[in-house]
Amino acid sequence: MPKAYPDFEETAERYLDGELTPDEKKRFLGRARKDEELSRMLKEMKLAKDSMRIYEDVLPGAAKFNSARKRILSAVS
Amino acid sequence: MSAKLVALLKSAKTGDIKAFEQIVRILERRVYMTAYAIIPDPDEAMDIVQETFVKLYNHLKRIRSEAGFKCFVFKMATNCAIDRKRRLKRKKISLSEDETVPASVEIELSRRNESPDKDVERRELLKIVQAVVDELPPRQKLCLILADLDGLSKKEIAKTLGCPQGTVRSNLHIARLKLRRALKDFR
Numbered sequence: 694m695p696k697a698y699p700d701f702e703e704t705a706e707r708y709l710d711g712e713l714t715p716d717e718k719k720r721f722l723g724r725a726r727k728d729e730e731l732s733r734m735l736k737e738m739k740l741a742k743d744s745m746r747i748y749e750d751v752l753p754g755a756a757k758f759n760s761a762r763k764r765i766l767s768a769v770s
Numbered sequence: 771m772s773a774k775l776v777a778l779l780k781s782a783k784t785g786d787i788k789a790f791e792q793i794v795r796i797l798e799r800r801v802y803m804t805a806y807a808i809i810p811d812p813d814e815a816m817d818i819v820q821e822t823f824v825k826l827y828n829h830l831k832r833i834r835s836e837a838g839f840k841c842f843v844f845k846m847a848t849n850c851a852i853d854r855k856r857r858l859k860r861k862k863i864s865l866s867e868d869e870t871v872p873a874s875v876e877i878e879l880s881r882r883n884e885s886p887d888k889d890v891e892r893r894e895l896l897k898i899v900q901a902v903v904d905e906l907p908p909r910q911k912l913c914l915i916l917a918d919l920d921g922l923s924k925k926e927i928a929k930t931l932g933c934p935q936g937t938v939r940s941n942l943h944i945a946r947l948k949l950r951r952a953l954k955d956f957r
Contacts, residue, residue: 702943703943706939706942706943706946710917710923710924712924737950737953737954738946738950740950740953740956741946741947741949741950741953742918742946744895744898744899744949744953745807745899745914745915745918745949746919747892747895747896747899748803748806748807748896748899748919749803750892750896751803751806751810751812751815751896752799752802752803753802753812753816757816758798758799758802761798761816761819761820762791762794762795762798764820765794765819765820765823765824765827766787766790766791766794768820769787769790769823769824769827769828770787
């Protein structure tokens with residue numbers, strides 16, 4: 694945790710989750726960009742958050758979803 | 771939640787199968803990814819998709835709040851996946867390391883129009899993410915999947931899991947920290 698900015702990680706998570714107001718966002722980014730360590734930490738946090746999107750790579754093709762949907766609909770109707 | 775989904779849910783509740791089919795089309799991919807994050811097996815994940823939507827159909831009339839519908843579906847999907855994983859463990863069917871990225875997924879990944887280097891990189895990333903997600907305690911895993919895969923807010927996750935927002939925040943923070951540490955040397 695950076696000594697000069699103790700709640701950095703908490704604020705960074707709120708920033709990455711889109712929870713900061715425009716003013717808070719401006720202040721946060723202003724501080725984060727000025728400090729090399731904070732910039733690096735923010736990049737790492739963003740990578741971790743974005744890494745979950747890798748699951749989009751495992752999506753099967755449309756044909757598999759079409760068959761599954763048919764089975765679902767025949768089970769409920 | 772989108773107005774379209776609310777309208778579809780209202781119609782589906784009256785027995786409109788076409789509306790229900792549209793709901794399935796909108797949510798099936800997200801449900802699949804959620805299931806896959808818990809059981810990294812394409813066939814199992816697709817079975818969970820089917821189980822989730824059949825269960826959902828049977829519960830439709832009992833859904834009172836349209837606002838929490840998406841959360842309800844993802845919670846149902848995660849519960850189905852966790853139950854199935856438990857059953858698989860009981861049957862002592864263990865997923866070997868090779869099956870972490872099964873052959874069919876390799877095919878899907880290789881279909882991407884990316885350079886071989888990028889392809890290898892993405893496979894490596896998937897392995898790391900999968901290993902971390904697999905090791906997370908249930909609540910951290912759910913918070914991470916619901917937030918960063920399903921795109922739910924902390925408030926929605928708290929409602930879905932029936933716990934305070936502070937609990938979601940701390941669980942999510944720890945899960946992301948573990949992911950961050952595991953990815954430190956990546957790239």
